[in-house]
Amino acid sequence: MPSYLADAAAVVCALVCIKLLRSWSRNRNKPPLPPGPKGLPLIGNVLDMPEVEEWEAVRKWSETYGPIIHLNIFGTSYIFLNSYEAAVELFEKRGAKYSSRPRMVMMELEGWSSWLPVVMSYGDMVRRSRQLFHRFLSPSAVGDYYELQEQSTQRMLKRLLKNPDKYFEISRYLAGETILMVTYGHKAAEKDDALILLAEKGMDSFAEAEGFFLVNAFPWLQYLPSWLPGTGFKKIASNGYKRSMAMYQEPYQMTKKKIQEGTAMPSMTSKLLEAYQTNDPVIDNESLIPTISATAYAGASDTTVSTMLTFLLAMVLHPDIQRRAQDEVDRVVGRNNLPSFKDRPNLPYVEAVCKECMRWQCVAPMGVAHSPDEDDEYNGYFIPAGATYSTLNPSWSGQNERAITKDPKVYEDPDKFIPERWLPTEGKEAPLDIDKIAFGFGRRQVICSGMHFANNSIFIGIASLLSAFNISKALDEHGQPITPKVEYTSQFIRHCKPFKYSLIPRSEEIVKAVHQAVDAAN
Numbered sequence: 001m002p003s004y005l006a007d008a009a010a011v012v013c014a015l016v017c018i019k020l021l022r023s024w025s026r027n028r029n030k031p032p033l034p035p036g037p038k039g040l041p042l043i044g045n046v047l048d049m050p051e052v053e054e055w056e057a058v059r060k061w062s063e064t065y066g067p068i069i070h071l072n073i074f075g076t077s078y079i080f081l082n083s084y085e086a087a088v089e090l091f092e093k094r095g096a097k098y099s100s101r102p103r104m105v106m107m108e109l110e111g112w113s114s115w116l117p118v119v120m121s122y123g124d125m126v127r128r129s130r131q132l133f134h135r136f137l138s139p140s141a142v143g144d145y146y147e148l149q150e151q152s153t154q155r156m157l158k159r160l161l162k163n164p165d166k167y168f169e170i171s172r173y174l175a176g177e178t179i180l181m182v183t184y185g186h187k188a189a190e191k192d193d194a195l196i197l198l199a200e201k202g203m204d205s206f207a208e209a210e211g212f213f214l215v216n217a218f219p220w221l222q223y224l225p226s227w228l229p230g231t232g233f234k235k236i237a238s239n240g241y242k243r244s245m246a247m248y249q250e251p252y253q254m255t256k257k258k259i260q261e262g263t264a265m266p267s268m269t270s271k272l273l274e275a276y277q278t279n280d281p282v283i284d285n286e287s288l289i290p291t292i293s294a295t296a297y298a299g300a301s302d303t304t305v306s307t308m309l310t311f312l313l314a315m316v317l318h319p320d321i322q323r324r325a326q327d328e329v330d331r332v333v334g335r336n337n338l339p340s341f342k343d344r345p346n347l348p349y350v351e352a353v354c355k356e357c358m359r360w361q362c363v364a365p366m367g368v369a370h371s372p373d374e375d376d377e378y379n380g381y382f383i384p385a386g387a388t389y390s391t392l393n394p395s396w397s398g399q400n401e402r403a404i405t406k407d408p409k410v411y412e413d414p415d416k417f418i419p420e421r422w423l424p425t426e427g428k429e430a431p432l433d434i435d436k437i438a439f440g441f442g443r444r445q446v447i448c449s450g451m452h453f454a455n456n457s458i459f460i461g462i463a464s465l466l467s468a469f470n471i472s473k474a475l476d477e478h479g480q481p482i483t484p485k486v487e488y489t490s491q492f493i494r495h496c497k498p499f500k501y502s503l504i505p506r507s508e509e510i511v512k513a514v515h516q517a518v519d520a521a522n
């Protein structure tokens with residue numbers, strides 16, 4: 001080993017020891033930390049943490065250690081909650097203490113924490129941005145987007161008629177084009193729209209930054225020169241920084257220019273700018289405007305598509321469920337008509353399919369990490385304060401949502417896709433609403449601000465696909481149906497891996513209805 005590497009290793013060991021000693025002396029008179037796998041001296045549980053599907057590892061640990069698990073990574077505490085009750089108790093009832101985020105140096109290096117409230121520590125900026133999200137995304141505000149969501153969905157259907165084998169790309173495009181219209185009044189190009197590509201690249205970098213990086217445990221590593229071995233994270237961070245800044249600034253500057261030229265469509269950005277210019281007390285600083293628009297754009301671009309992909313997979317695997325949902329759509333909407341939001345109250349089975357897609361394959365299994373601002377105790381365990389930028393012992397709590405969505409005590413036969421579980425049944429208590437889990441935990445305004453918008457996108461997307469297409473297994477070269485595997489990526493926002501399927505329009509009339517609807521909206 002070159003001598004500088006041996007020196008560097010010795011420095012790392014010394015720093016880990018200091019960190020462990022500090023945390024030991026701070027915590028020694030406190031109740032025990034929650035249980036968890038034992039780990040090794042100095043490095044703790046580094047080797048226990050799998051590189052992929054961490055949530056599965058956490059779920060298995062919870063079978064041994066119970067609903068609250070502690071891991072130590074180089075002296076940093078990681079706490080996973082695996083029960084709904086624990087998540088509600090800590091993140092909702094004690095929400096004031098748990099509303100902050102852990103410090104993630106990679107997020108700082110990539111610039112995300114300079115503008116994305118979801119990774120910022122709690123403060124004035126987060127409070128103001130939540131008030132503004134609420135203006136545009138509250139249950140009453142999202143009704144304004146119905147027409148837009150219907151029209152984007154109809155364009156998705158038209159694209160699928162032309163390219164039925166491109167569902168993965170086309171459904172992703174749908175999410176991008178809808179939110180770009182809402183946030184910036186930007187009408188996306190039919191293909192390869194620059195702003196949609198910008199968001200895709202940005203979200204790839206964000207997901208990468210969410211991964212495991214040593215620099216999160218040892219922030220001083222960021223000051224090492226880039227030529228030193230082990231500093232590959234610096235290149236990732238510099239690339240991520242360019243993408244995060246482009247996502248934050250470019251669409252905003254473009255919209256501002258259009259507003260000045262008088263060619264802008266009304267949007268979140270134009271309304272925020274107008275409010276700012278008329279001294280809206282919440283918008284104390286212009287930089288809050290791109291924060292709001294870019295966060296909504298980031299929050300929507302990669303999330304609802306995950307559920308739309310799960311829907312495709314579920315329909316390929318469950319033709320009987322698809323038939324039942326189509327029967328309902330045909331009965332309520334008419335065999336050759338496209339659904340709209342006004343049909344929603346009469347489509348309970350379609351609604352149940354939407355909920356079951358969200359439950360069966362959780363979009364963000366680890367949610368977004370919270371961090372307690374002060375030391376706390378829960379069920380006799382010590383929960384260390386963390387994530388203040390100055391301490392050497394940050395800790396964070398993540399809630400492993402998939403464990404809850406797959407808990408047989410909460411949902412019977414949790415691995416099976418059963419929309420019927422969401423239908424009201426006399427004498428049977430309704431299951432725990434998936435909205436209370438999938439969109440994060442916290443006080444009312446702390447969870448996903450886009451939840452109602454997301455549910456609407458998913459509903460109209462699924463109802464429209466059911467009305468227009470028959471979804472089934474693709475056939476192999478011998479004419480045999482191919483059963484896709486249920487396989488997902490292991491990123492922070494997970495998507496099912498590409499698989500073969502068949503998408504066939506249900507009738508000539510519905511093809512005409514799609515074309516007519518798209519033409520009428522143009």
Ligand code: HEM
Pocket residue numbers: 117118129130133137179295296297299300301303304307363364367368438439440441442445446447448449450451453454
């Ligand atoms: C299936 C779709 C979606 C899922 C599963 C989802 C999930 C989440 C989760 C887990 C959080 C973190 C909550 C927390 O613990 O603090 C979050 C935050 C957020 N989401 Fe979503 N989301 C979805 C769609 C959307 C959409 C469509 C939008 C925008 C229209 C959006 C906008 C936001 C925003 C702005 C935040 C930050 C909230 C804040 O910190 O104030 N999300 N989302």
